[in-house]
Every structure is written in structure tokens, then in C-alpha cells.
Amino acid sequence: MSREKSRGRDGEKPLEDWSESPSISPWRRPLSEAGRGVGTESVVDCGWGRVIFAHTFADTERLAAVMRGEERGKRDIAFYLPDPHVLTSIGPHEFFIDPSHTYRLDFARYQPRGAPPRGLVVRPVSTREECDAIHALYRVRQMVPPAGAAVFRLRDEPHLLWLIAVESASGRVAGVVLGIDHDEAFRDPEGGTSLWSLAVDPKVSLPGVGETLVRALAEAFVDRGRRYMDLSVMHDNREAIALYEKLGFERVPVFAAKRKNPINEPLFTAPAPEEEINPYGRIIIDEARRRGVNVEVLDAEEAYFRLSMGGRSVACRESLSELTSAVAMSRCDDKRVTHRVLSRAGLRLPSQKRAAGPEENAEFLRKHGSLVVKPRRGEQGNGVSVDVRTPEALARAVRRARGGGGDVLLEETCPGQDLRIIVIDGQVVAAAMRRPAKVTGTGTRTIRTLLRKQSRRRAAATGGESRIPLDAETRRCVADAGHSLDDVLPEGETLVLRKTANLHTGGTIEDVTPELHPALAAAARQAAAALDIPVVGLDLIVPDVAGPDYVIIEANERPGLANHEPQPTAERFLDFLFPQTRSRDA
Secondary structure, three states: OOOOOOOOHHHOOOHHHHHHOOOOOOOOOOOOHHHOOOOOOOEEEOOOOEEEEHHHOOOHHHHHHHHOOOOOOOOOEEEOOOOHHHHHHHOOOOEEEOOEEEEEEEHHHOOOOOOOOOOEEEEEOOOHHHHHHHHHHHHHOOOOOOOHHHHHHHOOOOOEEEEEEEEOOOOOEEEEEEEEEHHHHHOOOOOEEEEEEEEEOOOOOOOOHHHHHHHHHHHHHHHOOOOEEEEEEEOOOHHHHHHHHHOOOEEEOOOOEEEOOOOOHHHHOOOOOOOOOOHHHHHHHHHHHHOOOEEEEEEOOOOEEEEEEOOEEEEEEOOEEOOOOHHHHHHHHEHHHHHHHHHHOOOOOOOEEEOOOHHHHHHHHHHHOOEEEEEOEOOOOOOOEEEEOOHHHHHHHHHHHHOOOOOEEEEEOOOOEEEEEEEEOOEEEEEEEEEOOEEEOOOOOEHHHHHHHHHHHHHHHOOOOOOOOOOHHHHHHHHHOOOOOOOEOOOOOEEEOOOOOOHHHOOEEEEOHHHOOHHHHHHHHHHHHHHOOOEEEEEEEEOOOOOOOOEEEEEEOOOOHHHOOOOOHHHHHHHHHOHHHOOOOO
């Protein structure tokens, strides 16, 4: 059927005559030789990302290199991919086959419908305000939004055609679609075109906006003498697929690929595990899934999981993995052994001895004036007393630390701040100052009330991982400050509730990685090497994070990586476990 004789349903005016209608502005414009692509390696900027015409690349390695140039916050797509299996083999951790279908509208068989719905005007985008409206519309539809300035800059590119549907009464942009003219882009011998990023305002009341835009774009390309129009649609978008099939689009065997980035994450990762995992395991699991690493939760309550990719499988408990040897773990678990290993390596540590009888303990106290008392084995600050100054307090602290009957260590108290340094695979990844739990007086509330309120806040902020215990150590610290729990703390006065800065007992943490002195970083790397441990959290006491002085007090074989934002602790942990997934920018 010739276009001149074609009519819409019920005798409506054919679509090719829309440009003569007073409600439709013409969008025809002459083809420009200057606007043509170079014919090879065609890449089209669309504002929200790039359409990379993969079949114009002679080399898949070169195609991969261009795809790696994707800008942060944008979504590129490599279309007409001739060898998807080769691309994904080049970078299985970087690229994935887009789970979309490709549909084609053959213009030789296309049946135009007629005039658009009453009250709707279809025309090319022209003003900056319309470009800003397009940006807002994409955001409403949860699509990657091109900046209004980008659309305004690209609106006159001869290979692009932005069409908008505008409500006549309100002037509001009700929908938008983008078309690419392949002949203008790369001298396409097939005379093809493609449709991209169709979006309709969900609040619009007029029917058929999406169909009207698709038909309008098809008619514009027919007027240019093109032969077909392709589009990519998510395989499970049944509503859109139904529309395209109604208009005469048919499936064609064309593949596309994208980069693995946070925007595309739902397309290439398995569903998140249903089990509740603590924040220290969750941060690692989330990063693994972003990279396409398979996650199997083994024990949700204790945060055991298995990470697998290809032929490699690693079991983890939070940041403790099978790659940490049992010997290295035992060196960190036994604080006495940790002290000996690091002392022999020439690192600075506080004076330390095993708790013995009352007289011998009191003599060690007299020598140093203030002691830290802690179990030989233990974690998360359990059983630790800091700044013990009297024989009576020392005896109580030893009994508390002994708990189930294990050995107890006495250690000189070193003045300074509590610094945690994370070392992964021999490199310092993060440093954070840990500060003990404290409250500030209001002049009306008791210390007990302030403590409970602060504990609830810490628990809410950490998913229940951090709370301030109302135990003997807290009572001792409050008493040493001259208060009881039932005292009303004066307004503005700050009271430190515990001398230890462990997060599990209500402490807070502040990232200081940029200020870390090179000597402190070097000491941390040396300590990790001496312990022969690939992932470790080292606790230091420092007068100043920007200075070289320190003592190392502990090593933690299972440091909490979730405590060190914005530093990329989980990313570096996955780099260590699965180096093939490491980003080239890391």
C-alpha cells in the first residue's frame, strides 16, 4: 500500500499529513553531510549515556576499551553486538548481556493510524525549559535522567531526534522519545534507525501518549527515507512489548551488552539473600553481588557465607576468610602472643605482663600508675577495664576479666586516642579514630536516662550492633568521674561512660584516613606482615593521627568493614578474594 493512499482507521487523517495539522509542528529537517559519522566505531551521546554501535567496531578488545569509558552515573549500551560471548569472556566481571529483546518495525509494512489524540501536540524539543522537563520526567519514571543542559546541547544534532508530546491546555510535557538516525550516525547501508528512552508522565490523563510518540518517530524516519526502526525493551516489560507488537514490531536476533555498574546491578545480580545478615557481613555480600560473585549464606545468625565465581570458592565469616590461616588467627586471638610477635618485629607496644597474685599485680600498678586489664583472649571490649589506678579497683578488674577462668593480662595505660587501621593484602585501606561512649547533660535528666537514650540511638544507627552496657565497668567509670547513675548531669557537661572505645559497647568512629601519618601506615603494614595475616584491624594508641608516635595494643583478625565509610573496605576485600573482578580504576 502506498503512503499517499494509506488511511487511518475509520477514515482518520493519515499520519503523514500530521505536519499540515495546526496542532502538530513539523519536525522534518534536511540531512546534513557535516553531521555524518566517520563510518567506524560509532558512539552516540544521548545525555543519559552512550549508544555504542558495536557492529561498527572491527575489534572486540577495542569495543571493551570504549565501554570502560562509561561516565559515572550514566548507563551506556553496546547495541548490535556481533560476538556477545567474546565480549563477556574479555571481562566477565565488567560486562553482561543485557536481558532485553530487540524489536524491529519494518517501514514497508507499517500501517499509520492517523491524527494524535485531541489535546496533544507532538513536536521536536526546542527550549531549555522543555529540556529541563524531560530531565524531570525521566526522574519520575526512575530512568537515568539526562541533564537538561545535555538535552539542550544535543537537540540539534542531525543524527538525533528528540520528540515531545505536549498537553495543549497546560503546556506540560506529557512524554518524550529519542530517535537515532543510523545513516547520519555512521552511514548505515541498511537505512536503519532506532528508538530509545520512551517515557510518559504517569500523571497525564490523555490516553495513547506512548503510542503517539512511537508513531510520530516512525513517521519522521519514513519521511527521511529510512527502512526500519529498532528498539530494545526489557524482556519482562509485558505492557511495552504488547504496545510494540500492536504497532507491528517483530522480534529480531540482536544482542546488547552493558557494564556492571550500580545502576545496572538488578540486571546481573541474583536476588539478595532473604536471611538477615549483620552489617559487617552485609557490606561484603552486597559488594560481591555487584561484581557478579555468587553468594551462599551458610549461617545467617553468625554471618557465615560462601563466595563463588568460576572455579574459585571462598568461605567467610564477615571479613574473616579461609585465606587467613589458623596460625595467623591464633596469633591475633591470643593477645599475649600478639604482643610477643609484634615486639620481636621491632614495633612499639605497651609494657605487659600476665596477672598473678595481688602483691605482684600491685607492684606492676605502682610502676606504671595506671593499667589496662583485659582477658588474654576475647573481643569487642568484653571484660576490659581501662585506667585502673588503685589496688582495690585492680583486684575487681582482674576478677571481671577472668570471667570463665581464663588468663588475664595487665598492660600499662598509654595516653592518647584510640586508632583503628585496616590492612588488606598488605595495604592500608582505612583509618578511623574510635571514641568511647559519652553523654551530654541537659540539667534535667539523670545519667541513667541519658545513657539509655544514647544506647537506643547507637543501636538504631548500627542495626543493633552497638549498645552501651549498664555493667560494672560503666558504673566504675561514672563513679571515677564523681557521679552516680542517678545524678542529674549539669547542662552542657560531657561524661565519658566507658574508657574503651569499642563500637559494640557504644563507641563512635570517625574516618581519619586522609590525615594518617606515613609512619603509622608503615607500622600497620609491618604488623600485618609480622602476623602473616591478609586482613586485619590493628588498634593503636596515638597522641595525634598526623604524627608518628604510637603503640600497638591489639590485632583483630575479623575487623568490621562496615565501620569505615567512605573508605572502600568491602571493595578492597573483594579485590583480595577475587582479583579478577578488580576495577581497572582501583
